[in-house]
Amino acid sequence: MEDDANLVKMTVAGDGSAFGQLYDRYARVIRAICFDETRDIQGAQELAQEVFLRAFARLAKLRNAQRFGPWIVSIARYVCREWRRSRRRDRHQYVSEPPESDPIPDNRTDDAIDRLRLAITQLSEQERLALHLFYLDGDSVESSRRLLGLSRAGFYKRVERARRRLADMLCHIEETTR
Amino acid sequence: MKPAPSDDEMRQAYAVFEREHDSLRGELLAAVARGDHERPRPHCPAPQRSWLAYCVTAIAASLAIAAGLWFAFAGLDSRPVYALEGIHDRLVKIRSLHVTGWMYQTVVVDGQEKREKFPYEHYEERPSRSWNIWYGFSPEVVRTGYSAIDGSRQMHVSHTDKLATLGEGSQLATELSVERQLQNHWAQRIIGRSETDYRLIGKEEVNGVRARRYECIRDADGETTRTVVWLDPATGLPVRSADYVRADGKEQLSHLNDRIETNVPPRPDMFSFQIPDGYTLNQPARQHDNAIEPRGEPFVPASGSAGGRQAAIRDMFAIDDHAVLVCWMNQPRSDEPVKQPGEESDTLKIKLELTGPTGKRLCRAFPVRTQQDQDQVWHWALVMPCDRQSIKTAEELNVVFKSRRSQMGFGQYLLRFDDERLATLLARLQRETFTEQPAEDGPFTLADLRRQLERIVAQPIDAGYEEESP
Numbered sequence: 158m159e160d161d162a163n164l165v166k167m168t169v170a171g172d173g174s175a176f177g178q179l180y181d182r183y184a185r186v187i188r189a190i191c192f193d194e195t196r197d198i199q200g201a202q203e204l205a206q207e208v209f210l211r212a213f214a215r216l217a218k219l220r221n222a223q224r225f226g227p228w229i230v231s232i233a234r235y236v237c238r239e240w241r242r243s244r245r246r247d248r249h250q251y252v253s254e255p256p257e258s259d260p261i262p263d264n265r266t267d268d269a270i271d272r273l274r275l276a277i278t279q280l281s282e283q284e285r286l287a288l289h290l291f292y293l294d295g296d297s298v299e300s301s302r303r304l305l306g307l308s309r310a311g312f313y314k315r316v317e318r319a320r321r322r323l324a325d326m327l328c329h330i331e332e333t334t335r
Numbered sequence: 336m337k338p339a340p341s342d343d344e345m346r347q348a349y350a351v352f353e354r355e356h357d358s359l360r361g362e363l364l365a366a367v368a369r370g371d372h373e374r375p376r377p378h379c380p381a382p383q384r385s386w387l388a389y390c391v392t393a394i395a396a397s398l399a400i401a402a403g404l405w406f407a408f409a410g411l412d413s414r415p416v417y418a419l420e421g422i423h424d425r426l427v428k429i430r431s432l433h434v435t436g437w438m439y440q441t442v443v444v445d446g447q448e449k450r451e452k453f454p455y456e457h458y459e460e461r462p463s464r465s466w467n468i469w470y471g472f473s474p475e476v477v478r479t480g481y482s483a484i485d486g487s488r489q490m491h492v493s494h495t496d497k498l499a500t501l502g503e504g505s506q507l508a509t510e511l512s513v514e515r516q517l518q519n520h521w522a523q524r525i526i527g528r529s530e531t532d533y534r535l536i537g538k539e540e541v542n543g544v545r546a547r548r549y550e551c552i553r554d555a556d557g558e559t560t561r562t563v564v565w566l567d568p569a570t571g572l573p574v575r576s577a578d579y580v581r582a583d584g585k586e587q588l589s590h591l592n593d594r595i596e597t598n599v600p601p602r603p604d605m606f607s608f609q610i611p612d613g614y615t616l617n618q619p620a621r622q623h624d625n626a627i628e629p630r631g632e633p634f635v636p637a638s639g640s641a642g643g644r645q646a647a648i649r650d651m652f653a654i655d656d657h658a659v660l661v662c663w664m665n666q667p668r669s670d671e672p673v674k675q676p677g678e679e680s681d682t683l684k685i686k687l688e689l690t691g692p693t694g695k696r697l698c699r700a701f702p703v704r705t706q707q708d709q710d711q712v713w714h715w716a717l718v719m720p721c722d723r724q725s726i727k728t729a730e731e732l733n734v735v736f737k738s739r740r741s742q743m744g745f746g747q748y749l750l751r752f753d754d755e756r757l758a759t760l761l762a763r764l765q766r767e768t769f770t771e772q773p774a775e776d777g778p779f780t781l782a783d784l785r786r787q788l789e790r791i792v793a794q795p796i797d798a799g800y801e802e803e804s805p
Contacts, residue, residue: 173364180360188352198351206363206568207535213367214420243536273340274348292349320339327340
């Protein structure tokens with residue numbers, strides 16, 4: 158399997174399939190990062206596409222191709238910030254037809270999973286990213302080293318801490334809704 | 336204390352980010368591929384994806400995926416592509432553009448100023464077909480009609496006067512006019528010039544497309560304008576755009592390009608050149624009697640006169656993104672009195688400057704050749720920025736002529752062509768649009784210009800004014 162640096166070089170050289178591989182490697186995590194902001198899966202998908210388009214546009218300027226992972230995560234954070242600011246400023250909703258309402262996700266009937274997903278968005282950024290990598294990245298230990306600068310032990314500790322915090326949050330939510 | 340969510344619950348929560356991965360991947364790869372100007376294809380329906388997924392053998396599946404990637408990347412340019420970035424380059428490569436919309440103007444109705452909206456429609460098709468609704472605004476009346484040009488014929492219809500004027504067309508002039516419209520005017524009108532100033536602000540169903548909505552706010556000359564562009568992510572081309580201006584503390588819509596379609600055929604009636612029922616036909620005998628010009632003088636998009644001098648600029652052509660071929664004229668008007676002995680000579684100074692989103696860059700001109708048309712002497716020259724950096728699509732070349740009694744400035748965006756088309760255009764322009772034929776050694780060619788550029792880049796370029804004697 159090619160490493161990120163080689164895939165970046167191949168993409169810049171014109172090999173489109175290489176960018177497809179980078180997409181496969183990071184898209185799910187980027188979607189999760191965007192979901193932390195949008196709380197809506199379709200919005201997250203759209204923002205994630207935007208992140209990859211911007212990454213593609215700037216790929217030739219990436220000085221250290223090995224840093225593609227942290228780099229695209231930083232693009233995702235920037236895009237999310239932009240989205241957040243634009244939501245505050247967007248006062249003209251010029252439409253000719255009402256915007257299409259978001260389709261109800263299949264598993265929205267499962268309220269517990271929904272609450273869990275939303276609770277994840279309330280963790281700290283580092284804890285969220287650790288969970289995203291753990292559950293979405295095929296080689297999470299290696300990715301955590303690149304993206305979070307954590308050792309294997311440190312990474313697992315952070316994942317465990319995040320899950321315990323989730324437990325506290327969900328317990329609190331259940332108590333307040335009774 | 337409640338136990339932590341189980342691994343299974345966590346995986347269920349994260350499963351949603353796997354959803355539609357393949358189709359999103361395909362959409363993204365299609366969006367980054369260059370040269371794809373087909374109308375958006377319907378979202379790949381499940382059965383086709385199923386067909387790929389259920390290929391009989393692993394080898395056949397690999398080949399199908401590889402072939403799909405190859406087609407998705409056919410023509411992939413190694414130059415970077417932004418979601419909105421690169422839209423100008425995509426716009427300039429389309430075969431046709433059809434825009435319908437509204438413009439808002441303040442007119443006087445019964446002595447009262449009123450803001451009204453007027454419908455417009457434009458169609459431009461390469462190489463040389465153009466159709467548009469036109470308006471003439473005056474305090475007394477708003478005139479309107481339409482114009483159609485297909486290179487060999489042109490028709491100008493006035494609904495106000497119920498008059499249709501038919502005339503000959505110039506294929507070369509129409510071709511250049513269509514390029515000005517597609518490469519510069521409409522790209523400018525739809526998106527402005529600086530793609531990187533736009534922000535993604537949402538998504539919306541527009542004209543049957545799930546479009547991305549981008550916004551750009553600009554402050555210039557005390558006026559705030561906001562442009563919104565709806566982009567089809569599958570083609571990277573706009574489907575709608577809107578311009579707002581802020582005046583008197585409130586924002587008003589000034590232009591709405593409501594429906595933007597690319598690579599579509601014209602309506603059958605657009606180039607039928609049929610005289611509308613009940614209209615009077617006006618058919619000039621010769622091209623230059625009451626001739627209809629496509630948009631002003633056919634080959635001279637900009638001209639003026641001041642202080643006893645006349646000046647004009649022809650189309651400017653980009654040469655390899657590092658230079659501009661310009662053709663200019665500036666001389667005393669023919670009705671100007673002849674200079675008396677002892678009278679101070681009117682030295683002409685020319686300032687050349689590229690202006691764009693990143694600022695201004697001084698340039699220097701290097702003469703190529705002079706060529707006469709009637710009593711006007713035109714100067715062909717290569718213009719290069721003094722910093723030798725490449726010339727961006729968003730940059731406009733400004734030419735300022737300054738003499739003792741006059742100052743005239745012209746600014747134009749460049750026309751860009753591939754080598755073959757540019758070479759043909761240069762030869763035709765020199766042969767067909769000047770009364771003086773090229774010298775015995777023939778018109779200068781693109782190769783000649785490149786050789787000259789090679790010699791130029793070997794020398795340092797001084798910034799500042801270029802002095803020319805009249």
